[in-house]
Amino acid sequence: MYITSGTALYHYTRSGTPVKKLYEASGVQYCAVNRSGDKIFVTNSRxxxxxxxxxxxxxxxFTDRQLQSPTAxxxxxxxxxxxxxxxTIMQVDSEGKKKITALAIPNVNNPLSxxxxGKCVIVGSSNILVLKIE
Structure with a gap:
């Protein structure tokens, strides 16, 4: 498991035992791990x-002017x-180096999850948005 604290990214075992601090910087917010576990994607307040x-x-x-205040x-x-x-929802390549596409989502402010x-992406904030993907 990987957990962010606002200032760092931590690695834990599945039973909740801390393994180590992987990365430290102010503004560390959200994270996700690819299927093979060899890449960890982290957003920050910058x-x-x-x-x-x-x-x-x-x-x-990766930075892009369309990616403002990344959250989920x-x-x-x-x-x-x-x-x-x-x-905005942005798709980035699997290396985290370039934008593939961006979709404006005007009715979902500051999504948190x-x-x-299947072929749906569910985005949650004060509203829930369900998107079909191919």
């Missing part, structure tokens, strides 16, 4: 998406990296 290796080494830092992040079963920002189920 509107960046960081891609870290399993040991916490920074592999890439999710890696789908198909390996799609999705990041929610203020009124995201998950996928």
């Amino acid at each position: 509107s960046e998406l960081l891609t870290l290796s399993r040991d916490g080494t920074i592999l890439s830092i 992040i999710h890696v789908t079963e198909q390996g799609q990296v999705l990041v929610c920002g203020k009124n 995201m998950c996928s189920f």
Whole structure:
């Protein structure tokens, strides 16, 4: 398990035992792990998406003017990296280096959670938005 604290990213065992602090910086917010577990995607308060290796080494830092105040992040079963920002969902390549597409979501302000189920992505804030993906 990986848990963010606002200032760091921590690795824990499934039973809740701390393993180690992987990354430390102010504004660490949300994280998601790819299916193989070799990449950890982290958002921060500087509107960046960081891609870290399993040991916490920074592999890439992604920024884009459309990605403002990134919050929820999710890696789908198909390996799609999705990041929610203020009124936007962005798909980033599996390396976390470039934008694939962005979708405006004007009725969902500051989404806090995201998950996928089959061919749907569910985004939650004060509203719930269900998107069909291909």
